[in-house]
Amino acid sequence: MSDISSVYNELRARRQLCDAVIRVNRAEFHLHKVVLCCCSSYFRSLFTHWSPPHDRLYDIDLVSPDIMQLIVDFAYTGSVSVAEDRIRELFVVASYFGILDLIQVCQHRLEEQLTPRSCLSTWRLSDLHYNPELRGKALAFTLRHFEEVVASSEEFPLLSVEELVRILEDDRLNVKQEETTFEAVMSWINSEPERRRGFTPLLVSKLRLAQMSPNFIRDVVAETEAVKNSEACQPILRNALELILGLRAPRFFESSSCSPLARPRLPPAILLAAGGCTGNIPIAGIEAYDIRADRWLSVDPDEGTPRASHGAAVLSGSLYCVGGRQDVEPLNTVDRFDLRALTWQQVAPMHSRRSFFGVTVLDGFIYALGGCDGYQQLRTAERYQPSTNQWTLIAAMQKERSHAGCTALRGKLYICGGFDGIELLSSAERYDPESNQWTLIPNMDSRRAGNGVVAYADRVFAVGGFDGIDTLSTAEAFDPDADAWRAVTSMSKPRSNFGVSVLDGRLFVVGGLDSAGDVAYVESYDAETGTWSHVADMQIRCSSMSCCVADGLDNMADYAGPRDVPRFSSEDDEMKG
Template identity: 35%
Template sequence: MDLVDYDFITELNELRRSKVFCDAVITIPEEINVRFPIHRVVLASCSQYFRSLFKYGNDETNKEIRISGVSSKTMKQIIDYGYLRTADINEDNFEDLFAAADRFHIFGLLKECTEFLLQQLCVENCLGILKFARFYSCEVLKMKALKYVLSYLGEIVKNSQEFVVMDIFELKDILEDDELLVKDESEVYLAIQRWVDFSYVSRRNQYETLFQAVRLAFCKREFITNVIEKNKTIRKSKKSMAAIEKAKQFLDLQDTTKTIVVSLDDPLLRPRVPSSVIFTIGGWSSEGVVNTVETYDKNVDHWYSIVPPMNSKRSYHGTVNLNNLIYVIGGFDSLRYLNSVLCFDPNKRAWQEKGPMHLARCYVSTCAVEDFIYACGGFDGRQRHNSVERYDNKRNQWSLVQPMWHNRSDAGTACYENKLYVVGGFDGLTCLDSTEVYNPLTDQWTLLEKMNIPRSGVALISFNHFLIALGGYDGGSRLATAEQYDFRRQAWGDFENMHVGRSNFAAAVLDGQIYVIGGYDGATTSDAVEVYDPADNMWRRVKGLIAGRSAVSACVLLNEGTLRDYTFYGAQSLLSLDDSGDKVYNPAENLYLMNRKDLA
C-alpha cells in the first residue's frame, strides 16, 4: 500500500470515528445500545452483501440497518476491515470472522482468514481445519488441508486427538484416497486399529468397513501374518479373511513369477501414488550419451520413461533437487564439456535453461546446501579443478567460493547439518581417498580423516547421521564395498557391501532407504538397481532401469500432489487393451492388470 492509499483510508476511518458524513448506522438487535455509524459506500466497496442490501433492500431514508446473528465485537472488526482493509486475526476470533466474512461476502477478509489458518496448519489441528473448510465450502483451504492430512497421516494418528473422534465416513474417504502418502500399507491398518481401539465396544463392528481401505497386496507378508491375522475381530469377518487370502495368493504369484499384479478396479491391488519419486537423468548408454529421464515408482517397483527428454544430451553431470525443481549441471555431451544448466519443473512438465557456470565441468560433483547449489571440481577438457561455484536461484547467477584443498573430478558430495562434504575422486594421476568439508558461514574448507579405500566415481549419501561412501573405482576394479563416516568418532568404518561393484552411478535416499542406480560395472553400462534397508541391514535387488546407463545422476522429488503423472498412473496411456477387453498387459513392462471379472 503506497502513501496516498494509506492517507486516504486513514482519513476515511477518521471521518467514521468522528461521525462525519456518515449516512447509516448498523445496530445489533441482540445487544442494546450498540450502534456503528458508517458510510454506505465504504462497506459496499468491500462486500457484495452490503452492496445489494444498500441498493435493493434498504430505504436510503432509513438510516438504521439491523444486523442479527453476529456479535458487536465481530461486527466492529468487519467494519474496521471495510475501512482499513486489514484485520487482527487470531486463534480466538478467526472462526467468528470467517463465518461473518462468508455471510457478508467479504472476499478479501475470507482470503486473510484462509491464509491465517494455513499458517496454523499442523498435525494436531489439520483434521479440524479440514472439517471447517468443508463446512464453509472453502475450496482453497479444503484442498490444502486435505493435502496436508494425506501427507502426514502417520504423525496425525500418533499425535492428534482430532483423529480418534473422526466420523467413520470421513476416515474412510481419507484411507481410500490414492494420494494418501504412506511408506507401507501397515500404516493404514494401524490407523484403523487406533481409531477402533479408542472406543472399541462401539466401533469394533466398523473394522470390516474400514478394512476394505487397506491395499493388502502392498502389505509385507510378515505384517499380514504376525499382526493382521492375529486380530480376533478381523478373524471373525469372513469378508476380511477372504480379502487376506486373496492378497496372500497374489503375493505368492509375485514371488514366484516376479510379475507385478495391480488392478485399477480392485482396491486390494490398487497401488497408491508414492510419497516420493526418483528421477534418473541422462548418462551414457550402449547407444552413447542420452537425454532421457526415467522415474521410479516404489509402490509398484517399476521404472517409467514419461518425463520429456532434456534439451541436450548429458553424461558425467550433476543433478540436484532445489525447492522440488530438478537442476542438471554441467557434464559432457560426447563433443563438448559443458558449463550450462537445465532446470525441470514437474508441474509444468518443461525444461528451461538457467544461468551457466563460470567454468565447464564434466565429472562434476553437485549438492544443495540450504538455498544454494554447489558445483565442486570437475574436468574442463584440459585440467581437473579444485574450484567451487555456488548458484543463487533467486538471482539465477553463479559465483566462485573458496576452492577445495585438492583438485578432483568424479568425487562424491553430500550435505549434513548445512555443511558440504566432498570425498574421493580423481586428480588426473591417482584415485583419491581424501575427505574435506566446506562451511558456508566461514567460506573455509577443512580436511577430515581419509577414507579407508581410494574411490573415484564414488557416490556419497547423508544417511541416519552418517556419511555413506558407496562403490567407485580404486584404480584396479569397480567396488561393491562401502564405508561410513561417524561424526562422533570422526573416523570411517565399515558399511554393508552392495551386490554389484559399480562406479559413476546414481544414488538417492527414498523413504529411509538407499538406492544405487546403474553405473559401470567394469564390463557394461549397468541397469542394475539395489536398495539398502537399515531395518535388516541388507541390500536387495529391485527392478532394473529400462536402459542401462553409467555417468548418470539422480535426485528424489517429494510428492506435493503434483507427481502422479510420473508414476504408475501416468503410465496408463502406454498400456494397451487386449482383444478380450478383460485384461491389460504390457510384456515389455512386465505389468499385468486384472479387472473384477479376472479377480472373481
C-alpha cells in the same frame, strides 16, 4: 490503503458522515454503508434489500465485538492483525459475511498453521464453509502426514465413516507400510465399538490388503475380533490372499486393471535418474523410481540435452541438469526441467566447463565443485542462485578433484575422494559458506573415485567407487561429531560412476559401472537395520547419470506411472507359507 480508504477511515474515526450503526451486544460501530457494501455481499444485501433505506441501526448477534472490530478494520484498511488462535473464528465470520479478500487472508494463515494435530479440523471447517482450495490443501496435508495425524490428532476419532473412506481410497495416502492403515481403521472403530463395528466390512474393503504381508493378513487382520466375527469380511481377505499369491502369474496381467485391494499408492517423493551413458553414448532421458510400486518409469520430455558425467539437482520444483559431456568436450551449459509443466529451458551457464564433478544443493543455491574441463582437474567451485539466474565463484578447494562425490550436511558442503590428475584420493574436505573456506577433514579408509557421496542418517556416506585396482562395494560414513570415518555394510555388488540419493529414509544406489560395463541394478541401504536390499532394476543399463529426489509435486502421477500394476512381492517363501 488508498487515499479514498484513508479518508473514509478518518471520517469513521471522527464519526462523520456515518450512515449506519452496527450493534454487537452493547458495542456500537459507526460506519459508512458504502464501505461495507464494497467488501461484503452480506452487508450489500442487508443495506439494499433486507431493510428499508432509511434504517441506520442494525443488530448483529452472530459475531463477538472484537471479531466485528476486525471486520470493520479490514473493510476500511484492507489489512488485519489477529492472534493465531482467532484465525478460525475470523475465517468463519468472513465466510458468513462473504468478505472474499478477508477469506483469502484467513485461508493463507490457516494453510501456514497446518500441523498433524490441526489439519483434520481445518479440512472439516473448510468443507463446512465451502472453501475447496483450503479443503484440498488440508486433505493433502492429512494424506501426506497420515501416520502422525492418527497418532496425535484429537479429531481423527471424530471423523465420519464417509470422511475416513475418502482418506483410505485416496492414492496419495502416505504410509510406508500398508499395515498402518488397518491399525488406523481399528483405532477409529475401537473409539466407539458398539456404534462402529458394523462399518468393518466397508472399511476393510477400502484397504490395499494385497499390499500387506500375507502373514499380517492371516495372523493380525483375520484374527482381529471385529473382522473375525464379520462374515462379510471373509471373502475380502480370501480375495486379497489370492491376489498376493497370483501376482507373479501371467494370467494376472491379462486384466486391464488390478483390483483396488492391490492398487499401489502414490509415493510422496520420487527418485529421478537423469541422463547418463549407455554403451558410452550420452542420453537425454529421465527415469523416475516409484518406491510404492517398486518400479521405474521413463519420463520422455520433448527436449533436453544428452548428458553424462554431469550433475543434477532439484530446487523449487525444477530439475537442473548441469555441465557434463555430450561428446568429448565438457559442457558449461545448464538445462532446467519444470517438473510440473514438463518443459525444458536453458538457464545461465557456469563459469567453467565441467564433467565428472560434484553438484549439490544448500540453502537455495546449487553448488558445482571441481571436475575436469577437458584439459585438467579443477579446484574451482561456483554456485547458482535461481532468483538471479547467476553463477558466482566461491573459494577454491584445497585439492584438484574430478570423479569426486559431494553432499550437504548441517549447513556445510562435503566433497570426498576423486582424482587429482596424478593419483586417486582418499582425502575429503568441508566447505563453510559463512566463512567461504574449505577445510580438510580426516581421510577416508579407501581411495575412491567415481564414488557416491550423500548425507544420510546425520552422517556423510561414501559408497563404492574405484580405488585404482578394484571396483568397490565397500562403504563408510563420516560422523561430524566424532570427526571420524567408520565402515558400514558393503553393497551386494561393486560399482562406480553410479547415481546416489536418499528416499523414504533409505539410501539408494542406481546403475553405474562394474567390471563388465553398464548396469541397471539398484539397491537400497537401511541405516536402522544396517542391511542392503535389491529393488527394481532401471529400464536400461546406465552409468554416469545423476540422481536426485523430488517431493511435494501435485502431479506426482506423471512420475509414478499407472496404478493398475501392483508391485511384485519378494516374499515368495512367506506367500507359500
